[in-house]
Amino acid sequence: MAALQPMTPQAAERFMAEQPYEDRFHVSLVGKHGGFQPIPVLSVSEFMKVTTGLDPVFSAEALAVWVVGRLGDVELGEAIRVECADLPLFQQAPSACALVAARLAQAESVRSAAALR
Amino acid sequence: MATGGYAGKILRLDLTSRTSSVIETEKYADWGGGHGIGSALFWDLCKDKTVPGLDPGNVVTIMTSPLSGTMVPSASGRVEVQGIGATSYPINWFTRSNFGGRFGGQLKYAGWDGIVLEGKADKPVWIDVVNDKVVFRDAAGLWGKDTQETQKLIWKTKDAEIHGWTEVGKSRDAGRTTQKPAIITTGPAGENLSTLGCLVHDAGNAAGQGGFGAVFGSKNLKAISVVGTGSVDVADPAGLFAARMWAKEEYAAKAGQPAEPNGPSFGVDPAAVLMYGKAPDGPRGPQACQGCINGCRARFGDGVANESSCQETSMYKVFDVLAHGVGTEASIIATDLVQKMGVNSYELMQGVGYLYALGKMGVLGAGKEIDTDLDMSRVGETDFAVDLITKIANREGIGEDLANGFVRAAEKWGRLEKDFAAGILDFPYWGYANHGYDPRAEIEWGYGSIMGERDMNLHCFNTNFWSVIKHMMVGKAMPVSAEEYAKIASSKMVPYAGDTAMLDFSTENIYSESIAKLVVWQGHYGRFWKQSALYCDFRWPDFTNYNRDDNVGITGDGEPKFWNAVTGQDITFAKGIELGRRIFNLDNAIWALQGRHRDIVKFASYIYDKKLETSLVGPLYPMSGKVAGKWEYVNCVGRSIDRAGFEEFKTHFYALEGWDPKSGWPTRATLEGLKLTNVADALEAAQKLGAA
Numbered sequence: 001m002a003a004l005q006p007m008t009p010q011a012a013e014r015f016m017a018e019q020p021y022e023d024r025f026h027v028s029l030v031g032k033h034g035g036f037q038p039i040p041v042l043s044v045s046e047f048m049k050v051t052t053g054l055d056p057v058f059s060a061e062a063l064a065v066w067v068v069g070r071l072g073d074v075e076l077g078e079a080i081r082v083e084c085a086d087l088p089l090f091q092q093a094p095s096a097c098a099l100v101a102a103r104l105a106q107a108e109s110v111r112s113a114a115a116l117r
Numbered sequence: 118m119a120t121g122g123y124a125g126k127i128l129r130l131d132l133t134s135r136t137s138s139v140i141e142t143e144k145y146a147d148w149g150g151g152h153g154i155g156s157a158l159f160w161d162l163c164k165d166k167t168v169p170g171l172d173p174g175n176v177v178t179i180m181t182s183p184l185s186g187t188m189v190p191s192a193s194g195r196v197e198v199q200g201i202g203a204t205s206y207p208i209n210w211f212t213r214s215n216f217g218g219r220f221g222g223q224l225k226y227a228g229w230d231g232i233v234l235e236g237k238a239d240k241p242v243w244i245d246v247v248n249d250k251v252v253f254r255d256a257a258g259l260w261g262k263d264t265q266e267t268q269k270l271i272w273k274t275k276d277a278e279i280h281g282w283t284e285v286g287k288s289r290d291a292g293r294t295t296q297k298p299a300i301i302t303t304g305p306a307g308e309n310l311s312t313l314g315c316l317v318h319d320a321g322n323a324a325g326q327g328g329f330g331a332v333f334g335s336k337n338l339k340a341i342s343v344v345g346t347g348s349v350d351v352a353d354p355a356g357l358f359a360a361r362m363w364a365k366e367e368y369a370a371k372a373g374q375p376a377e378p379n380g381p382s383f384g385v386d387p388a389a390v391l392m393y394g395k396a397p398d399g400p401r402g403p404q405a406c407q408g409c410i411n412g413c414r415a416r417f418g419d420g421v422a423n424e425s426s427c428q429e430t431s432m433y434k435v436f437d438v439l440a441h442g443v444g445t446e447a448s449i450i451a452t453d454l455v456q457k458m459g460v461n462s463y464e465l466m467q468g469v470g471y472l473y474a475l476g477k478m479g480v481l482g483a484g485k486e487i488d489t490d491l492d493m494s495r496v497g498e499t500d501f502a503v504d505l506i507t508k509i510a511n512r513e514g515i516g517e518d519l520a521n522g523f524v525r526a527a528e529k530w531g532r533l534e535k536d537f538a539a540g541i542l543d544f545p546y547w548g549y550a551n552h553g554y555d556p557r558a559e560i561e562w563g564y565g566s567i568m569g570e571r572d573m574n575l576h577c578f579n580t581n582f583w584s585v586i587k588h589m590m591v592g593k594a595m596p597v598s599a600e601e602y603a604k605i606a607s608s609k610m611v612p613y614a615g616d617t618a619m620l621d622f623s624t625e626n627i628y629s630e631s632i633a634k635l636v637v638w639q640g641h642y643g644r645f646w647k648q649s650a651l652y653c654d655f656r657w658p659d660f661t662n663y664n665r666d667d668n669v670g671i672t673g674d675g676e677p678k679f680w681n682a683v684t685g686q687d688i689t690f691a692k693g694i695e696l697g698r699r700i701f702n703l704d705n706a707i708w709a710l711q712g713r714h715r716d717i718v719k720f721a722s723y724i725y726d727k728k729l730e731t732s733l734v735g736p737l738y739p740m741s742g743k744v745a746g747k748w749e750y751v752n753c754v755g756r757s758i759d760r761a762g763f764e765e766f767k768t769h770f771y772a773l774e775g776w777d778p779k780s781g782w783p784t785r786a787t788l789e790g791l792k793l794t795n796v797a798d799a800l801e802a803a804q805k806l807g808a809a
Contacts, residue, residue: 020477020478021477026733027735028735029431031427031428031431034553035428035551035552035553035554036555036734036735037431037434037435037553038470038734039439040473040477042477046439049442050439052442053394053438053442053443054435054438057734058732058735058736059731059732059735059736060736061731062730062731062732065732088589088592089589090592092736
């Protein structure tokens, strides 16, 4: 997995901020004969919740676009693209999730450090 | 006369006068059973077919088929409900719903092929049917009770009257039974005329779509209880037994044979369809409809959400996990509650998503544009689900608007076009919720629904989608290529057999005559084999069956084999499709009288104006199709429906049906060819007959 450069406190806050509903991302449940059930995701923490608590499908490319365009994290977006480039479509989610989880941990650490100052 | 699977009688109930009478089934037998007979009865008995669903003039039919109560696999437990519904927008279409369980079997054992409901009782009643004894009973003590309390109270009443035995015998077929009466009931939602109102039987069998719970409520009818001690006269019992063994030997998995992923079909591995984020604790046992080979339901040690299956078990999961990070009891309790209150889980699921969007957008909440005390900060919690479901069922607060359906609520709030345009009100056809198979990707589902009258819920070709995506998700190769699938499926699709382009879901083909054939065939197959013969949608048709070396499923051979063994008839699979065409023509004649015209047959705007992006459903929506002349499983994500293209499709569709392409109405020539001259006369009198 690609190592990501340290974040600034401002970048960390933007990365973790809840987005307006209009700027949401979707992951999707593919239920047993129940069809697709899109799940609106407004923040990285919600993304981690639903990808950990469920086993949804999503487009890694669409995630990269959201991460760059809405969360302002160009580096993470590129890392998702690189990591998932050679994987079959339905095997991209674990790699993408691992990258987002690592970035979220980094952002939380930056926030904690900033709070202590 | 009871013969060939038919009980021979249909019970006609006039709720206004509290009287019952008998209709001889023979008069309607050429419609087959189930939906066909129901449509014909409605045509004859509903004097004004343009009334809304909650009008006392509405006529409701509850029909079995000759196969009901027999040992035909995955066919003997379904019951078809019809009448003018309360759900659809902008017009309450004549529509249908369907439920499983043991009601159909008990009705047949009591000597009835179906029930017709007319009029409106002056006070709440329930109907007590024990063989040929029919009593209108006071439902004052049941009104306001949930669906499970209602059934328990009726069982208690009956147990006290008959001491656990029903109809101690006078003759062989008027014997005794320890079966509890089978009951279909409306819940509080239906009593309060919520268009989300369902009919519920036992713990979790529901006629969910159409708002028939509200139709019962409008008639002051709480429940129908039926128990019988008779039997079903099967024309060829040995033939039926042999057919069942043939189906098992040829199409079922052998012991030890690994289960291949597949969609709902005859050869799929039997299993409960439970989709909770957190499985219910404690012991559980399988539960199946009468005669079914599958058992897609379960019962649990604590009895909560018993018999719930498929979508309803996933209804609240998304918001449960958004709130908690894992699935919790909230999903299970919400599912249990919709069964008890008799609320349509499909509409509720999409509706919660809509409310969630409005809440996050700052439109809905305390003191907001849509002012409500529904606490949107609690979405995903048990108390939110209980509050919302209770409000809808009891028409409290925002529930007063939502009880008329989410689309009508949006219209009342002045948001209908805006929220359709934004794609947040995901109700693409006739005010019905998106089933999860978006019309932009899975066109046969969308087209079938909009050319019909409701979310069609026919998994005929959707099964292949499931097969492909399940294989992809576990990294397995598909047992059949897209080309093989198209060949196998199209070979069974009489009268269009052999046109493989019917199974080409690539964007270039979705407005073609071949796709119109697919949708027409699906409608005719559905109307007869699924909704009249009452083969279960979760097992039939079976195009590709991976338990066999040749991967060729039972469909085409199986349906008529069982039908003929029970009825003693000698119909072909194609004859059944033709009967389906006749039934679909009658339904369309009714819709024409109700106001259907080609010009209003259109999807909600977002289906045309917004592409179905990967950011909404994920990376892939695989269906069979051609790319540069080569078959593959093509990705149907990334497209919208083109308005002009859809009009081309409609023209093909009407031409194949033999209807007037300008109006979409059936023509005299077509109706007379189907021996429906009286229907043509009625359309002509109403100035709704298609031009020749």
